[in-house]
Amino acid sequence: MFGAGGGTSSYEETRSADLILLWGSNAREAHPIFFHHVLKAMHGGAKLMVVDPRRTPSAQWADLWLGLDVGTDIPLANAVAREIIHAGLADLEFVGRATSGFEAFKESVEPWTLEEAARVTGVPADAIRELAHAYGNAQNAQLCWTLGITEHHNAVDNVFALINLALLTGKVGKWGSGLQPLRGQNNVQGGGDMGAIPNRLPGFQDLLDDAARAKFESAWGATIPPEYGLHLTGMFEAMEHGTLSAVYVVGENPAQGEADQARAERLLTGLDHLVVQDLFLTRTAQLADVVLPAAATLGESEGTVTSSERRVQRVRKAVDAPGEARDDIEIVYELARRMGHDLGSARAEDVWNELRSLSPMHAGMTYARLQDLGGIQWPCMDENDHGALFLHGRLWDEVVEEPAPFQVVEHDPPVDKLDDDFPLRLTTGRRLESYNTGVQTGGYSSPLHVGGEAILLAPEDGARYGVADGARVRIVSRRGAVETSARYDPTLRAGLAFMNLHFPDVVATNMLTIDATDPKSGTAEFKATAIRLEPVA
Amino acid sequence: MIELTVDGQAVQVEEGSTILDACRRVEIDTPTLCYGDTLTPVNVCRVCVVELEGARTLVPSCSRKAEDGMVVRTDSERVRTSRRLVLELLGSSVNLSTAPEALAYIEQYDAEPDRFGADSLTVAQAVKVDNDLYVRDYSKCILCYKCVEACGVDHQNTFAIAVAGRGFGAHISTELDVPLPESACVYCGNCIAVCPTGALMATSEFELREAGTWKEEEQEEVDTVCPYCGVGCNLTMHVQEGQIVKVTSPDDHDVTLGNLCIKGRFGYRYVQNK
Numbered sequence: 001m002f003g004a005g006g007g008t009s010s011y012e013e014t015r016s017a018d019l020i021l022l023w024g025s026n027a028r029e030a031h032p033i034f035f036h037h038v039l040k041a042m043h044g045g046a047k048l049m050v051v052d053p054r055r056t057p058s059a060q061w062a063d064l065w066l067g068l069d070v071g072t073d074i075p076l077a078n079a080v081a082r083e084i085i086h087a088g089l090a091d092l093e094f095v096g097r098a099t100s101g102f103e104a105f106k107e108s109v110e111p112w113t114l115e116e117a118a119r120v121t122g123v124p125a126d127a128i129r130e131l132a133h134a135y136g137n138a139q140n141a142q143l144c145w146t147l148g149i150t151e152h153h154n155a156v157d158n159v160f161a162l163i164n165l166a167l168l169t170g171k172v173g174k175w176g177s178g179l180q181p182l183r184g185q186n187n188v189q190g191g192g193d194m195g196a197i198p199n200r201l202p203g204f205q206d207l208l209d210d211a212a213r214a215k216f217e218s219a220w221g222a223t224i225p226p227e228y229g230l231h232l233t234g235m236f237e238a239m240e241h242g243t244l245s246a247v248y249v250v251g252e253n254p255a256q257g258e259a260d261q262a263r264a265e266r267l268l269t270g271l272d273h274l275v276v277q278d279l280f281l282t283r284t285a286q287l288a289d290v291v292l293p294a295a296a297t298l299g300e301s302e303g304t305v306t307s308s309e310r311r312v313q314r315v316r317k318a319v320d321a322p323g324e325a326r327d328d329i330e331i332v333y334e335l336a337r338r339m340g341h342d343l344g345s346a347r348a349e350d351v352w353n354e355l356r357s358l359s360p361m362h363a364g365m366t367y368a369r370l371q372d373l374g375g376i377q378w379p380c381m382d383e384n385d386h387g388a389l390f391l392h393g394r395l396w397d398e399v400v401e402e403p404a405p406f407q408v409v410e411h412d413p414p415v416d417k418l419d420d421d422f423p424l425r426l427t428t429g430r431r432l433e434s435y436n437t438g439v440q441t442g443g444y445s446s447p448l449h450v451g452g453e454a455i456l457l458a459p460e461d462g463a464r465y466g467v468a469d470g471a472r473v474r475i476v477s478r479r480g481a482v483e484t485s486a487r488y489d490p491t492l493r494a495g496l497a498f499m500n501l502h503f504p505d506v507v508a509t510n511m512l513t514i515d516a517t518d519p520k521s522g523t524a525e526f527k528a529t530a531i532r533l534e535p536v537a
Numbered sequence: 538m539i540e541l542t543v544d545g546q547a548v549q550v551e552e553g554s555t556i557l558d559a560c561r562r563v564e565i566d567t568p569t570l571c572y573g574d575t576l577t578p579v580n581v582c583r584v585c586v587v588e589l590e591g592a593r594t595l596v597p598s599c600s601r602k603a604e605d606g607m608v609v610r611t612d613s614e615r616v617r618t619s620r621r622l623v624l625e626l627l628g629s630s631v632n633l634s635t636a637p638e639a640l641a642y643i644e645q646y647d648a649e650p651d652r653f654g655a656d657s658l659t660v661a662q663a664v665k666v667d668n669d670l671y672v673r674d675y676s677k678c679i680l681c682y683k684c685v686e687a688c689g690v691d692h693q694n695t696f697a698i699a700v701a702g703r704g705f706g707a708h709i710s711t712e713l714d715v716p717l718p719e720s721a722c723v724y725c726g727n728c729i730a731v732c733p734t735g736a737l738m739a740t741s742e743f744e745l746r747e748a749g750t751w752k753e754e755e756q757e758e759v760d761t762v763c764p765y766c767g768v769g770c771n772l773t774m775h776v777q778e779g780q781i782v783k784v785t786s787p788d789d790h791d792v793t794l795g796n797l798c799i800k801g802r803f804g805y806r807y808v809q810n811k
Contacts (some may be wrong), residue, residue: 280807
């Protein structure tokens with residue numbers, strides 16, 4: 001944010017906050033050890049507020065839970081902003097000095113009175129007011145979010161809506177206050193750091209920046225096309241249009257992990273050539289022309305990963321990979337060699353040192369320093385730099401060269417509309433003991449796996465649609481149907497149902513989900529599907 | 538800074554430090570069982586007691602705050618007798634076969650757990666095996682409370698276990714003594730991480746020990762990062778003969794303080810499903 005592709009804070013700052021706001025995050029189950037820091041803060045007197053359609057285990061710890069309707073985050077955030085402004089809780093000194101675009105923003109949130117927001121979001125006006133006053137009055141607040149914000153067709157606008165709140169109250173760029181996107185995967189931050197996104201070179205250097213490209217071209221002895229690539233969802237569109245006909249999938253299971261699974265499978269099957277590099281013969285690998293068996297990150301590989309607090313840490317090899325499985329780096333280098341390019345040494349540390357020579361924000365992170373310091377939080381510009389616990393301290397300088405912009409964002413409800421045929425809102429999320437499509441977590445036996453295949457229903461909906469607790473049910477969306485068991489869950493409000501994506505061989509939840517995608521982030525709207533229930537005799 | 542005297546040596550420690558901190562500062566070896574670096578002291582095991590001039594009773598060094606001018610003796614006959622008796626009572630009633638620290642203290646203090654006779658009371662009982670992830674052998678439990686603390690406010694805040702019963706009948710229990718799968722347990726295993734006697738043990742370790750093939754002295758420890766969510770918890774993989782046999786997290790890692798969730802602690806098996 002504000003030009004840096006990572007969260008602004010450190011976990012330990014959570015314990016210096018007097019308010020922690022989890023917005024679209026069920027950290028208690030999805031980021032359990034981060035939630036330990038939240039609990040320590042709460043035992044020290046901090047308040048926790050949670051915005052989530054479900055009364056999740058995180059929400060059950062909260063001083064205040066705002067159970068909004070799925071996809072109404074922007075009206076809620078805008079109403080919080082309006083209330084902060086009207087109550088005189090905005091930090092106007094900070095706004096004037098460190099931000100731009102305030103007047104337009106203020107005008108844009110003016111229609112979102114507490115009453116109007118209550119009508120649209122389903123959250124009582126009093127609760128919205130309480131959140132606004134708590135955030136506005138807090139000395140230090142951490143605003144954290146996860147996929148509840150980003151798995152929407154307007155994900156980027158949702159994020160902007162939250163950033164606006166931090167700018168409005170000066171809750172960023174200082175110890176104890178900040179914005180934390182909690183990453184869902186152990187190296188999704190590192191993937192971005194390394195340029196595994198369509199518009200950036202390693203170190204978040206813009207692909208269209210001629211000087212940056214020239215630097216990499218000279219190091220790599222190759223020409224880099226001056227055009228942005230495609231997000232995963234953009235790739236599926238390109239497959240649909242026939243402009244993408246060969247795909248190389250590394251460590252991902254899109255045949256089960258993509259929204260609208262029937263379409264994903266059809267498109268992957270229709271490719272001229274599909275290569276899959278994975279630990280297991282996943283559903284995607286079963287569709288492949290070539291499967292490259294890979295070593296696991298856990299225990300079988302050397303390298304680094306970057307956590308949600310921008311901390312780069314080393315991963316180490318402890319055991320040999322089975323059979324012909326090879327390290328990811330080795331596979332890529334060997335492929336290059338067969339294509340006539342010698343990429344040099346495939347040792348992880350050598351690859352890392354090349355990265356350090358090209359990405360200024362990683363320059364000071366030698367393997368030895370990563371080991372000695374227990375990881376380093378970027379940016380780390382040289383070998384005397386200990387990294388940054390928090391970002392954007394410059395916003396508190398007397399003169400701010402580049403003010404942080406407010407972004408005007410408008411409500412845009414979920415694409416998959418509710419109507420008489422599809423009256424229930426299905427949302428998806430993660431369980432404590434499982435992970436993504438279960439490729440890894442299917443490998444261990446846990447009492448907590450029990451019942452994971454069920455759709456969770458509000459008891460009122462079960463009664464209304466004739467589905468008993470424990471009964472089989474057919475779930476139908478505009479894209480497909482699946483059958484599974486139903487379980488009543490009193491933490492769900494009437495009208496809201498919940499499924500996970502962890503057991504796709506038992507229940508293929510993504511047959512139901514919609515691939516409506518944010519063009520800016522490439523993330524599909526897994527959080528909002530319209531369904532109906534049909535009892536199974 | 539606070540200045541006190543321990544065994545005749547002047548020691549300076551920071552405000553808020555304990556007598557134990559002062560002992561460690563001058564490398565005076567002090568036994569502890571219920572004390573943990575990341576846990577709130579509960580003062581139950583009494584092996585860390587020291588003699589404090591002017592105090593009527595021995596004081597637990599792990600929780601008693603250091604004060605200016607204190608005169609502390611850690612190796613007096615009174616201290617040694619008290620520590621020895623505590624170790625004898627524990628050793629006579631509890632199976633300490635997988636508690637190397639306690640066994641070392643017994644030797645160091647010349648304790649004789651057998652002196653109460655063959656028919657002295659013990660907590661011997663069957664091992665509780667009610668899930669695939671970890672076992673509970675309460676015949677090895679010294680009631681140090683560490684697991685309760687780790688499951689409670691100190692770390693996990695799940696409150697799946699507590700001390701039930703009184704006197705010799707006191708024991709660690711789930712609610713109504715139900716099996717773990719029926720309890721509030723979330724299988725983070727943070728109780729296993731703090732257990733000083735092996736009463737709580739990952740099934741992987743338990744089975745190797747049963748088979749007589751647990752070779753701790755041959756194991757290699759390799760640090761890495763958890764492969765699941767984006768928090769970045771450090772893992773220590775305990776490797777024996779090319780297999781990961783146990784996963785822990787370092788106490789001094791500031792992200793975890795030694796804690797993990799179910800996926801971090803037990804979710805490694807996919808690597809070995811070869």
